[in-house]
Amino acid sequence: MPHEGSRGTTVTPSGPPAAQEVARPRVPLAAVAAIACVAQFMVVLDSSIVNVALPSMKTGLGLSATAQQWVVNGYLVAFGGLLLLAARAGDLFGRRRVFHLGLVVFTAASLLGGLATEGWMLLAARVVQGAGAAALAPSSLSLITASHTEPAQRTRAMTWWGVAASSAGAAGIVLGGLLTASLSWRWVMLVNVPIGAGLLVAGLFCLRPSASSVTRSRMDVPGAVTVTLAAAALVYGVSIAPDHGWGSGQVLALLAAGIVLLAAFVAIERRTGEPLIPPDIFSVHNVRIGNLLTLCMGVVITSPLFFLSLYLQQVLGESALRTGVSLLPMVSVISIGVLVSQKLIPALGPRPMVVAGCLVAAAGLVWLGRLPADAGYVSHILLPTVVVGAGTSLTMMPAIVAATTGVAPRNAGVASGLLNMCRQLGAALGLAALVTVAATVTHDSPAAGSAAVVDGYRVAFYIIAAASIVTALLSLLLKGKR
Numbered sequence: 001m002p003h004e005g006s007r008g009t010t011v012t013p014s015g016p017p018a019a020q021e022v023a024r025p026r027v028p029l030a031a032v033a034a035i036a037c038v039a040q041f042m043v044v045l046d047s048s049i050v051n052v053a054l055p056s057m058k059t060g061l062g063l064s065a066t067a068q069q070w071v072v073n074g075y076l077v078a079f080g081g082l083l084l085l086a087a088r089a090g091d092l093f094g095r096r097r098v099f100h101l102g103l104v105v106f107t108a109a110s111l112l113g114g115l116a117t118e119g120w121m122l123l124a125a126r127v128v129q130g131a132g133a134a135a136l137a138p139s140s141l142s143l144i145t146a147s148h149t150e151p152a153q154r155t156r157a158m159t160w161w162g163v164a165a166s167s168a169g170a171a172g173i174v175l176g177g178l179l180t181a182s183l184s185w186r187w188v189m190l191v192n193v194p195i196g197a198g199l200l201v202a203g204l205f206c207l208r209p210s211a212s213s214v215t216r217s218r219m220d221v222p223g224a225v226t227v228t229l230a231a232a233a234l235v236y237g238v239s240i241a242p243d244h245g246w247g248s249g250q251v252l253a254l255l256a257a258g259i260v261l262l263a264a265f266v267a268i269e270r271r272t273g274e275p276l277i278p279p280d281i282f283s284v285h286n287v288r289i290g291n292l293l294t295l296c297m298g299v300v301i302t303s304p305l306f307f308l309s310l311y312l313q314q315v316l317g318e319s320a321l322r323t324g325v326s327l328l329p330m331v332s333v334i335s336i337g338v339l340v341s342q343k344l345i346p347a348l349g350p351r352p353m354v355v356a357g358c359l360v361a362a363a364g365l366v367w368l369g370r371l372p373a374d375a376g377y378v379s380h381i382l383l384p385t386v387v388v389g390a391g392t393s394l395t396m397m398p399a400i401v402a403a404t405t406g407v408a409p410r411n412a413g414v415a416s417g418l419l420n421m422c423r424q425l426g427a428a429l430g431l432a433a434l435v436t437v438a439a440t441v442t443h444d445s446p447a448a449g450s451a452a453v454v455d456g457y458r459v460a461f462y463i464i465a466a467a468s469i470v471t472a473l474l475s476l477l478l479k480g481k482r
Helices: 029-061 065-093 095-114 119-147 151-182 192-206 221-239 249-271 279-283 285-315 320-348 350-368 377-404 409-444 450-475
Strands: none
Touching: 029 065, 029 095, 029 119, 029 151, 029 192, 029 285, 029 320, 065 095, 065 119, 065 221, 065 409, 095 119, 095 192, 119 151, 119 409, 151 320, 151 377, 221 249, 221 409, 279 285, 285 320, 285 350, 285 377, 285 409, 285 450, 320 350, 320 377, 350 377, 350 450, 377 409, 409 450
8 A cells, every 4th residue: 555755745665665664754854864864973983982992991991902902893893794684684674673673782782881890891792782783874874775765865865974974983082082081981882872862762753664564584694693703703813813823723713714604604695595695786886896995995994093092092192082182183074075075976976086085095094104103293193194084085975875876775775784894894804904913013123112012003004005005996996987
């Protein structure tokens, strides 16, 4: 039976029920976009807000260097590994249901993390948070793509979704420093509780439940579990290599397990009737390349903030608040640049924008690779980070457009989940590898103390610059202007 759309027009159901979800009758589409943007803001906020609080978490809970890394990577691995399952669940069972479930899980985990009294409790909460974020991120984007059917309207909403994600980086850095300095590191977790509760209420009032479906497809749980365990094994194996050695039995066993699990995932996807990644998604050339670009960009976007936060606090001795303020220009430029890039996409197309953005970012990262043990803020921090921010801001929206344009409506959730999975797993694997390289260089450095640590950070920044250049080269494979 036909039902009323959000603008009072008659809409005839077609495709899976999830594709019909828009606002409730008489609720403007702007409300759906606002809910989606705030949800994405919260998800990205939580990946950046902890960076500034890491030294305080280390002191408060006695975290090791590896555990510090896993405060970030535990979230990213669970987030990236479960994204496809959560995205598929949204397509099959309704994005509203999955969205609300993700909110409940994310908010509860934030509360538990903020109350943690042991290091393992915080790490466990971060993993559960990542699972909740896996449900929220693809649901928020696909709520927009499924409800905003007019191209101009959809592009506008997706732009604000991108702005929300990028501005959350700025808010996370500053808010993390402010909360840690004025209250404690616990509030970088607890701040999510009122935001999550407010979103839950707004969603219940503004998002319409999906229509009931007589047939229900099977979920590919084995595939989701396998790819998540593969990512965890690879990231953990790389992260402990500095302490155990690359040739140790434990490291080799973890890396081998990760490779075997990835092979098992591929085998499962080929044999199952309802794979996490429907094969027809990759029938579009730019979707394939767009996701590959996003995988590489995960390293370039996430890793600099991690190393800069540690450098400012543990090498230069800055407070958490001053660290947040110091990094604010970089993430602010990213937010502004996303808005500017949206205006350029129709005229230029994704390819030249990604090439230019990656090369500019690489230049800034090479500049950061010259960090001294005693830096001046303007010449060694402010200017190079602004260059990095300007470059990365030009790549974000073009990659999203390339990775989602041309995907069938029934796969909208999976496409957004795949996009987010590539970014998160690229960030997790890249960060683990870079921390390992930095630790190895520090250990072998002829310098002593903080100078040796800086030697490791310099090499990390050079590697990130190389990853940015590789991303620029890959973007040349994109076809057409759009």
